[in-house]
Amino acid sequence: MFTGIITGLGRLVDRVDHGGDMRFLIETGNLPMDKPDVGESIAVNGVCLTAQTWEKNAFWADVSAETLRLTTLDDLQLEQPVNLERALAASDRLGGHLVSGHVDGIAHIRACRDEVRSRQFELEAPADLARYIARKGSVTLDGVSLTVNDVSANTFTVNIVPHTQEMTTISGWDVGQRINLEVDVVARYLERLLSARDDARQGQ
Structure with missing residues (x-):
């Protein structure tokens, strides 16, 4: 992890x-x-x-x-x-969120703009993954744990503060670029639990 x-x-x-x-x-x-x-x-x-x-x-x-x-x-x-x-050691601080390193799909950068000292990116996720992305939830892009600012259909936005730009490859991101996307593993488990509950109810 x-x-x-x-x-x-x-x-x-x-x-x-x-x-x-x-x-x-x-x-x-x-x-x-x-x-x-x-x-x-x-x-x-x-x-x-x-x-x-x-x-x-x-x-x-x-x-x-x-x-x-x-x-x-x-x-x-x-x-x-x-x-x-x-990889995360048992004694390490969990500063971001739990990331498996198993990429779910590829997002595409649709737009970017400066917002004061930050830079905002709008990305499009594959349709089958968009449902796992929630406003103020977590997402991993090219290995970077980020907070989702907003969501609309299959698109979402993230804001990148200066420190993150400096310490990662995000400083080189541009419109049209393909980005590795891993959705929050908690969202996947939650979907599975709800699906199993619904299947059990239908079987009663």
Whole structure:
């Protein structure tokens, strides 16, 4: 599990195509990496990847064809910055919200505008995921835990404060860009519980 609080900016320094899936070499940049372990989970733009081997300040990770299809990782270019977060330890503060690192789908940036010192983005979510996004609820975009400002049909808005812009890749977001989207896991469990309750009532 993760929190959606980005603790480092890295970059993609190599990618090897294996005929459908890929292997990425991610430089960890300023991510705190004391005693990194082989096999540990690291969220890269919100996608949970397994660090298989380490090379100085970088790690290799396999990216399956399914992950390439469901996320924006296949869009990454060499030297492009990425948001990084190590998996949550039991003693860590939960500063954002519970994030699984399992991307649900891809959102598209429809508009952006400056709002005093913040920057507001309007995004469109896939229709089957929009129902999990609520005003003042939590959402994860490219691994960043954010609060939803407003919702209308399949679109929603988020405001990005200066600190978040500085510490993440959001400073480079633009209209038309594809963004990894993970909805709040609590919303998914709530839907499942309500669905099971309704099924039980119908079976009575």
